[in-house]
Amino acid sequence: YTEKFEKMRIAGKLAAQTLDMLTENIKEGVSTAYIDKLGYEFIRDNGGHSAPLYYRGFTKSLCTSLNHVVCHGIPTEDRILVEGDALNVDVTAIINDHYGDTSRMFCIGKTSVKLNNLIDATYQSMMKAIKILKPGIKLGDIGHEIQSYIEEKGFSVVRDFCGHGISTTFHEAPNILHYGTKNTGMELKTGMTFTIEPMINAGKFPTKTLSDGWTAVTKDKTLSAQFEHTVGIKEDGFEIFTLSQENLDQPKYDL
Numbered sequence: 001y002t003e004k005f006e007k008m009r010i011a012g013k014l015a016a017q018t019l020d021m022l023t024e025n026i027k028e029g030v031s032t033a034y035i036d037k038l039g040y041e042f043i044r045d046n047g048g049h050s051a052p053l054y055y056r057g058f059t060k061s062l063c064t065s066l067n068h069v070v071c072h073g074i075p076t077e078d079r080i081l082v083e084g085d086a087l088n089v090d091v092t093a094i095i096n097d098h099y100g101d102t103s104r105m106f107c108i109g110k111t112s113v114k115l116n117n118l119i120d121a122t123y124q125s126m127m128k129a130i131k132i133l134k135p136g137i138k139l140g141d142i143g144h145e146i147q148s149y150i151e152e153k154g155f156s157v158v159r160d161f162c163g164h165g166i167s168t169t170f171h172e173a174p175n176i177l178h179y180g181t182k183n184t185g186m187e188l189k190t191g192m193t194f195t196i197e198p199m200i201n202a203g204k205f206p207t208k209t210l211s212d213g214w215t216a217v218t219k220d221k222t223l224s225a226q227f228e229h230t231v232g233i234k235e236d237g238f239e240i241f242t243l244s245q246e247n248l249d250q251p252k253y254d255l
């Protein structure tokens with residue numbers, strides 16, 4: 001699996017570098033379509049292409065999910081970022097036929113304490129799940145790690161979307177649920193590559209999809225947050241393929 005991991009490393013690095021580049025450009029006054037354009041050009045100029053573009057009819061290169069949007073938000077000229085917004089940007093780059101898939105939250109100016117807490121809990125839940133990864137654990141252990149941490153904070157884990165296997169295709173088996181029971185489900189094996197991408201709501205977990213066929217929002221209109229890394233299972237643990245090259249993985253807030 002070392003050859004596969006070498007390619008996943010390159011794809012993951014490109015996706016992470018795209019988010020690194022976008023970080024200083026995601027600010028008050030810019031449209032989500034502008035962020036999409038920058039992402040499209042960066043991935044292209046670095047020898048890759050963007051997986052979402054034309055994927056099942058998706059018309060943009062990135063997903064931009066704002067505030068109560070859970071995932072799959074479509075970039076648009078019409079939405080200009082304003083102070084208090086929290087935006088998830090989800091990048092999936094393809095290079096040498098391999099996929100790197102990662103997302104982070106970006107706070108615009110000063111955001112509410114409640115929102116900051118939601119974002120922090122979401123990031124921590126993803127990292128807690130990643131840290132237990134090694135051969136022999138089960139898929140349910142991943143879900144349990146996230147769900148137990150999140151519910152203790154009074155937030156909820158979205159059920160309608162999940163992580164996924166990823167390598168030379170975008171979405172492949174197995175599904176990685178972000179809720180579950182310890183010691184249940186498929187056993188992890190060395191060489192597996194997949195995403196962990198918890199979507200966490202401040203309110204209840206149900207979602208609904210808007211009439212554009214993509215944008216998923218919280219049914220109760222509460223805020224939602226998400227982070228995503230692409231990871232691989234090694235003999236002795238795990239590797240994160242989509243780590244920031246500039247230590248920009250962790251959420252940052254203006255206080």
Ligand code: MF3
Binds near residue numbers: 072
């Ligand atoms: N990047 C998303 C994921 O994490 C999938 C986006 S599909 C799209 O799996 F078509 F909306 F881009």
Ligand code: CO
Binds near residue numbers: 163164195197
């Ligand atoms: Co994904």
Ligand code: CO
Binds near residue numbers: 090092103197
């Ligand atoms: Co993604």
